[in-house]
Amino acid sequence: MIRPTTPDLDALAADYGALRVRLARRLVVCAGTGCVASGSLTVHARLAEAVAAAGLPCSVELKQEAPPTDESIGIGKSGCQGFCQQGPLVAVEPDGVLYCKVQPADVDDIVAALAPGAAPVERLLYRLGRSGRCRGPEEIPFYQRQSRTVLASCGHGDPDDVRDYVFRGGYRAAQRAWTEMEPAAVVEEITASGLRGRGGGGFPTGRKWQAAAAAIAARPEAGGWVVCNGDEGDPGAFMDRSVMEGDPHTVLEGMLIAARAVGADRGMVYVRTEYPLAVTRLRQAVAQAEAIGVLGRDLFGTGRCFTVEVMEGAGAFVCGEETAMIASIQGGRGMPMPKPPFPAERGLFALPTVINNVETLASVPGILRDGAQHYRSCGTGASPGTKTFALTGHVLNTGLIEVPFGTPLREIVMEIGGGVIDDRGKPWGDGFKAVQIGGPSGGCLTREHLDLPLDFDSLRSIGAMVGSGGLVVMNANTCMVQVARFFMQFTQNESCGKCTPCREGTRQMLALLDDIIAGRAGEGTLMLLESLARTVAKASLCGLGKTAPNPVLSTLRWFRAEYEAHVLHGHCPAGRCKALTAPAILAEKCKGCSQCIPACPVGAITGERKQVHLLDAAACLRCGACASACRLDAIVGVT
């Protein structure tokens, strides 16, 4: 393609639009990780075959093997559509139909339903309540309650074709920033929007840009960097992944605007190496953006340049910390350095560097397009805009969600999430115990926080944090000591090993938690654990260490009685800590169904039908087979 010096985005969009209107329908198969894992690629292949066999004017887009032609039905592969619990998902556009849990065997029915006048395949529609079916996202509560801004294009747009992005208004904000706005005005707009870093810290983006702009202005000939932090590593979090895979051009446009604002000439996307699709899509997006002239030299006729490289991360959680990331990009060991100097002053290859999270950068084009005031109309005063969360755990609807800051936890858990479930996946109306927010750096929220509006400051005030946005819902069967241990195990593994409090402290915190769980803890254990947690939090070098004790401190704060039950009374209230729970059948739950009796390999359970059964603790191997067989959760202390 011959590169225009000033790209004519409108002409490009018009051409592509003309192509698109000829498409009567598109079938969009979700190619997010969850759906791929549940078989969406096979579904896509089968759909493509069936559509071709039926001779329908339709294209099945999963991967853009061929650009849209003059066929009238497209079958596309989208980034994560969010509703992972219900995958594989297939959307029919523009009908607004969403099929859930699609299996290859369903393909023929789906194709048949494409016939003029045919009704959607009823059994594949989302089921609401006992009998209701929802036709598509507009009727599904999971989607209804969300405000998808950053994720707006994920699941709709074609991440493989820059023309699709331009068609949907893409790169216009960057064009305006480069051609109609002074850099300072761009910084001002972002500052006015109140945008705060989505990577966890919530630092005001405008201030970060301001600092980098000043540092670059001091030595303009040296240039500077815009780095996109795509090293998402929290267990269970996949927000950034979905954006990078589903809407890579938004990220690039955000970087392009940041570069204009601060005067940077080079960009780097540091992507977690376990996200190969994100890497591929971003690299392809960079190439396409260069081809249409929105990245590279002499941008928009300004004579200035901005180029972007995509780099795969080095496989360590700590590389998401900005100074460690800089070390990693420079080819060194991913270990953090003391700040100051801050990256904005002296960052990558000693040049001023803006490091923003994927979601932050993806928010930027929208702010410029619609204005700071519009952005502020959503969210709370100090935390404007929306936030994506990865909703997982004991909740009916798991998946990727986006809500305005200030949304109460109750709405997320009960309405979007569809309520708490028990260990068997059945709704458990009163089963809510806690939510771990912010992953291993965050803290837990309890029943009393259900009506707390979630934002950066409200969470910090109760010892939790937004973090990168993991939201794990836990039901009443969860032992909070085990929860703390789970996250401590993670940070302990991921500590880079540089500073003493984090390296040795996380290991010792883990050992103390293990002592509590194993019934080895004494009266001093909790005090020692707290003292250690405070030291690690205050004395550690980087954010990883400083936040590593949060799960311990916050569970200790809100569930101290549970810890004390472990330590002082040798009892695990949730019945999850084997050493502290004698194997037993709860008389109040057992209905005498006898399912457990044949399940036990050693014959430790006895009892008559319809009578409460008995478990011989001395004979029990604690293999847990009986508990798996019991449908009433009546057996404790065996797993």
Add this chain to the structure above:
Amino acid sequence: MITPTQTATLTLDGREVPCGTHRNVLELARAQGIDIPTFCYHSHLSTYGACRLCLVDVLGRGVVTSCTTTPEPGMVIRTETAEIREMRKVTLELLLANHDMRCTTCDQSGACRLQDLSRRFGIDEVRFRSVLEHQPIDLSSPALRRNADRCILCGDCVRACEEVQSVGAIGFSGRGAATRVEPPFGQPLDESECVGCGHCAAVCPTGSLMPADDTARVNALLDDPARRVVLQIAPAVRSAVAEAWGLDDGVQAAGRIAAAARRLGFAQVYDTAFAADLTVWEEASEFVARFTAGEKLPLFTSCCPAWVRFAEQYLPQLLPNLSTCRSPQQMFGSLAKRLLPEKLGVAPEQLAVVAIMPCTAKKLEAARPEFRQAAGADVEAVLTTTEFLRMVAARGFDPARLDDEDFDAPFGEASGAGVIFGASGGVSEAVLRFARSAGLLAGGEASPVLLDGSMRLLETRIGDRPLRLAVVHTLARARELCEQILAGTTEVDLVEVMACPGGCVAGAGQPTGHDHIAAARRRDALCAADACLPTHDARDNAAVATLYHEHLAAPGSHSAHDVLHTGYRNRRRGIQAEVPPPAVATSGLPVSVCLGTGCYLRGADALLRELGRSLEEQGLAGRVALSGRFCQEHCDRGPSVSVGERLLHGANAATALAAVREALD
């Protein structure tokens, strides 16, 4: 930001003090007499901020590390609060829970920073469970001993090796609790790129890295009635011994060392400064010959074995420029083994030469195979100053009650020129004195060489030609200078290189103070000793003159070469010119052998050479484009060889050849 000035003040522990121009709050506090605890801060290394002990409370900022905080006017700093006390205690306990706490059997005991701080902070129990995972001690290097059980991962050694010496023989491996400091791939130290300088051990706060201990070997020699053990003592040793024994100067220390050494059972006690004088004769004549002919310039000194090893590994193209003179230690050993048996009436194999050196690399040097003859090693064992002091202490001699004694003749006689070898610039100064008295140098100006500064360039004249001299210490600065020389941006004729900051006086074998301040103090002590001696020019050393007259003919003569000179070899990793070029075709089946570190360690370079040879022998060379290549990232399954499209793992020459044959068929 406000720039700290001399007049601005801040509040430190309730007292108003000047901000000064200190780099950080830690330095400022030190200047005010407050020793804020730290493991990982060293003024001459980069700021690392990892041990987290140097916490202070800054009003408005909370608890911060003082090593990373710049003093600013108006700051209100408290160096200790209840919170900080508790955090320091917890941090020390965390370190101790992962530390071999058997202090009584640790050779660092008494000089250990961890022990010292634990005492200062009153750690009387460790509340955490011990998580120490015992690892074997690495005794492979003749110079250094690495005991990972004592490592607290402060990283001082890693930065010293990288930043001061630009070697990087050790680094961090593993992550989190599995983090270790070790050579690449956990290889033993003697197979790593370690040059033996010992700077790592000098900065190690806990004795995880220590000079190798040869006292047992030396005691065994002394106990053996069949051996006659003679001792040589390096110039720099006397300054450190003077400090340790509270003596006035190096001359007095020399006499006291001689007395103590004889009490320990050394039959003869000689002065390495004698051999230094001899080195001046040889090196000056070597230099004059090269300078006159205009060949192989600049001439680099070769007294420092860490530098020699460094040049062999990283600057093989400069090896022809290295003086072929053996170091004074090895000149002495060579002479002693040849001349002393007859003089002392013993068989050559009965004679054992032991050296006391301020240096760990000297241990490595003495072990080089070229310094071993039929009658054994020229220098059989090398003790550091520290080891010598410990041997004296073990015997219970009170140095104050010993009378000063003289060195034995004839190798005990030294001029002041030989003595100042121990300080950076000393070798150059000695050579200049020699050249001046020989009438080679035009000017007679006072010596400008023994000054501070890690790199000094000066110019004088020989006749009408300018003589440009460079004096450099630390290998990082030496590398920098060599790169300039190779690039042609710096032109010099003579380069003196010492690996330790300030020269041998601050060697890693000295008891304490491996820094510029101690180096300057000890340099002054050596200069004072020089002033006390009757002669200051190696030319005036009558014993050296006699030696030439009786045994060595003249400096640079054939017999002098045999006894006093040596050669070097390229130790640069990789294939260099050793790959058989005839076997390499530019077209044909592409075959490449990975020479990345992992594959290299598994013998990939030998594989490449053998494969080249086999291809040639079998007449296949013309059909194969054989090459070495960089890491293919299959390090765990090396050596990797790619044959056309095929990638072989765990290859050897035979399997690679078979794959080539298969591909060609």
